[in-house]
Amino acid sequence: LCNTLYISFISSTRFVEEVSALCILQTPMKKTKLLIGDAGATFSNAYTATALGCPSRSSILTGNYPHNHAVRNDSLAGNCSSPLWQKGPETLALPVYLSKRKYRTFFAGKYLEQYGTKEAGEFAHVPPGWDLWHALVGDTKYYNYSLSVNGKEEKHGDSYEKDYFTDLILNRSLEFLDKRSLGQPFFMMLSPPAAHAPWTAAPQYQKEFSDVKAPRDGSFNKPGKDKHWLLRQPPNPMAGSSMDFLDDAYRKRWQTLLSVDDMVEKLVKKLEDLKELNNTYIFYASDNGFHAGQFSLPIDKRQLYEFDIRVPLMVRGPGIAPKQIVKAPVLNIDLAPTILDISGSDLPIMDGWSPMAAPNLGPSRSCFLVEHTGEGSPVPDPACPKLGCGLSHCLPNCVCEDSYNNTYACVRTLVGINLQYCEFSDNESFVEVYNLTSDLSQLVNIVKKVDPALLQAMNQHLIKLQSCAGSSCHDNGINGLCQTTTK
Numbered sequence: 343l344c345n346t347l348y349i350s351f352i353s354s355t356r357f358v359e360e361v362s363a364l365c366i367l368q369t370p371m372k373k374t375k376l377l378i379g380d381a382g383a384t385f386s387n388a389y390t391a392t393a394l395g396c397p398s399r400s401s402i403l404t405g406n407y408p409h410n411h412a413v414r415n416d417s418l419a420g421n422c423s424s425p426l427w428q429k430g431p432e433t434l435a436l437p438v439y440l441s442k443r444k445y446r447t448f449f450a451g452k453y454l455e456q457y458g459t460k461e462a463g464e465f466a467h468v469p470p471g472w473d474l475w476h477a478l479v480g481d482t483k484y485y486n487y488s489l490s491v492n493g494k495e496e497k498h499g500d501s502y503e504k505d506y507f508t509d510l511i512l513n514r515s516l517e518f519l520d521k522r523s524l525g526q527p528f529f530m531m532l533s534p535p536a537a538h539a540p541w542t543a544a545p546q547y548q549k550e551f552s553d554v555k556a557p558r559d560g561s562f563n564k565p566g567k568d569k570h571w572l573l574r575q576p577p578n579p580m581a582g583s584s585m586d587f588l589d590d591a592y593r594k595r596w597q598t599l600l601s602v603d604d605m606v607e608k609l610v611k612k613l614e615d616l617k618e619l620n621n622t623y624i625f626y627a628s629d630n631g632f633h634a635g636q637f638s639l640p641i642d643k644r645q646l647y648e649f650d651i652r653v654p655l656m657v658r659g660p661g662i663a664p665k666q667i668v669k670a671p672v673l674n675i676d677l678a679p680t681i682l683d684i685s686g687s688d689l690p691i692m693d694g695w696s697p698m699a700a701p702n703l704g705p706s707r708s709c710f711l712v713e714h715t716g717e718g719s720p721v722p723d724p725a726c727p728k729l730g731c732g733l734s735h736c737l738p739n740c741v742c743e744d745s746y747n748n749t750y751a752c753v754r755t756l757v758g759i760n761l762q763y764c765e766f767s768d769n770e771s772f773v774e775v776y777n778l779t780s781d782l783s784q785l786v787n788i789v790k791k792v793d794p795a796l797l798q799a800m801n802q803h804l805i806k807l808q809s810c811a812g813s814s815c816h817d818n819g820i821n822g823l824c825q826t827t828t829k
Contacts, residue, residue, distance in 0.1 A: 344660055345622040346681050347530045347613075349606065350402065350451075350629060370551070370599040373607040374656070378626045382658025383666040387756060388672045390630050392714050393643045393650040396422035396455045398531075398629040398674055403435040405678035405692030405766075407711055414715035416455040416481075423462040424452040427463030428469070434690065436678045437471030440529050443685045448518045450476040450511040451533030463492035476514055482535045483507065484542035484598075502545055507546070508534045508601040512608060519612050529681070534605065536598035537632075543597035550600060556592040556634035560783040561647075566637040568787040570772050572748050573645070576638035576741040587738050588640045623684055625677065628768055642735060642743035644714060646752050646764050646774070647784050651712050659684075670683055670698055671707050673754045691812040707816070708757035711807040712764075716748030753804045763800035 369375070390398045392408050397420075411431040414420040421427050449472050456462050458479030465488065468475045480486040485500040498505040511534050522528055543550075556562070566573030573699050606626070613619040613677045630643045633651040643650045653670065658664075675694030682689055683696035691726035718732040726733075726740035736741040747768035755761045760779040766772040775789040775797070789797070807815070819829050 343712070344684055345528050345618060346684060347532070347609065347622055348625045348627075348677070348681065349532045349534075349602075350399070350627050351813075353627075370596045371603050373603045373610050374626060377606055377610045378624055378658050381664050382624075382656065382662045382742050383668050385655040385657070385668045385670075387669055387671045388627070388653050388655035388673075389651050389671065389710065389754065390628075390653050391710070391712060392715060393630040393645060393712070395538075395629050395643075396420070397715075399454060400427070400431065400712075401675050402627075402629065402677050403437075403495055404431050405436070405675050405690075405694040406431070407675060407693045407810070407815065408715075409808060410693060412739040413454075415717045417717060418456050418461050420452070420715060420717070423456040423459075425462070427454075428463065428467065432469050435469065435471065437469070437529070437531075439471075439682055439687050439690065439755075441473070443652075444475075444526065444687060446522060446526050446528040447472050448474045448515070448528065448530045449533075450514050451478065451507075451531075452482055452535055455481045458488070465495045466493050468493045469653070471807060474518060476511070478507070478535075482538040482540070483511070484535055484540070489811045501774065505554040506544055506601075508536055508598070508605060512605045515605075515609060516612055519609075519616060519618075527685070529685075530604070532616055534602050536602050537595035539591075541591060541594035541598055543594060544601045547597045547600045551593050551596045554593050554596060555589045555663045558635075561636045561649075561785060563635055563638055564783075564785060567785075569637070569774060570748070570750075570766055570768075571770070572742070572745055573639070577739060578638045580635065580638050580640075581739050584640050584739050584741065585635070591641050592634050600624055621660065623657065623662075623681075625681070626654065626656045627677065628653045629674070638741070638778050639743060640737045642715075642737075644744050644748065646712060646714070646750055646762070648778070648782070651754070668697075670697065671710065673707075673710055693810065693812060693815040695816055709753055709755040709803070711804075711810070711815075712752040712754055713808070714748070714750055716746050717744050718746035751804055751808055753800050753807060761800075763797070763804065765801070765804060775800075 391401050392398050394415060396416045397413045397528050400411045401408060404411045412421050413427055416422050418424050440447055457477060458465050465479055475490060475492050477490045479490060484758045485505050487498050489496045508824045511532055515530060515532055527716060565578040613622055631652050633639055633649045634641050636649050673694060676697060678697055679689050679692050679694050680696040683698045717734045719734050720731055722729060722731050722734045726736050729740060733742040733745045749767040750764050752762055752764035762778060763773045773789045774787050775792055776784045777788055
């Protein structure tokens, strides 16, 4: 049996996609690209089924779309680490099946945003299937946090040597590898806080990338013309204060990732020293994409566009030839069945599938579902009283990144036709359609220009995908459109 190491960093940004496509030289992840991407496969069309942390990580753990695991956003009301999640999907998550295959399982890092809160069972709750558990209580922090260590609370302060969270995850991972039982396969899932806010870099990296700014191409600082109302509300062009804010955030995010790059290097070295590297699959991924100035939105995720739904994915391991660029579309819901396939498990019914089961790292799905349930506040933001209620995550200059009716579902096709079709659940029944062959930056909503028959076909297919479960999420054919194929 082969070992598996899964490293997931929080909220990726477009630089990783560019590294995957070999487009730029400057990046905080040079070691990671060399040791995982160049040593194995880089997936150039990897996507998340939802561009938000808690539901995305729930999809990674279960292999299912959000409409099937029922985690809709980062709140308890949205089922993030809720009692409903704990009694249902969590009992059928990836580590449970690996445990049955006698894998030694280890988790360290951020689990789910509401994990460890009073309503979610506090630190005493250890999800089933994990042998060793080092999970952050609550949302992202780099210092002054609490961990659940195998169900017991462990408090941390502000000492870099003792408490910096990314390094703590690394050190406990190295300790786990040193103490592992020889001959027993292991699964490690590491979820460092970078590059999530509050973007606290290690002291030695806080002056790096002083000249770096968010990329100014594509949809950067463009108006959200003909888009859902939330994208039409940011002032354009952006105020200088918004530009300074997002550039500062972009730099700090890169700085935090240098510690993750160090983590990858040291873990690969440890596996090599232990003579386990050639028997270990290493996955490097993220829960969602990120935007920095696209369509004049300062910084966040949650939106339906490529910059928020594309994610990095690099994999190395036995049988994977080096320096592969895999163009076949893959989703975060494919990670759990792929890892179970590697372990030799009989695959349970999941919405995702294992690309390892087909030659050349196929099969190639022709289309897939992206869904998001918006969050809002029942009262106006005190800093932006004129905006009214129903919005959330309002940033400088009162640009809000989410709302109750920022609830949408999309069909994204890549095989045969490079198209995105999205419907919003709002009083406008708003629809957005993009031809990504001619408009990669999704500047022009072509809903009023395309053949009505195509719109009808996409609408019907979207309805089917929104209710799919298990194998019905795999068989995506409708009237010759979105047919599932194997490459």
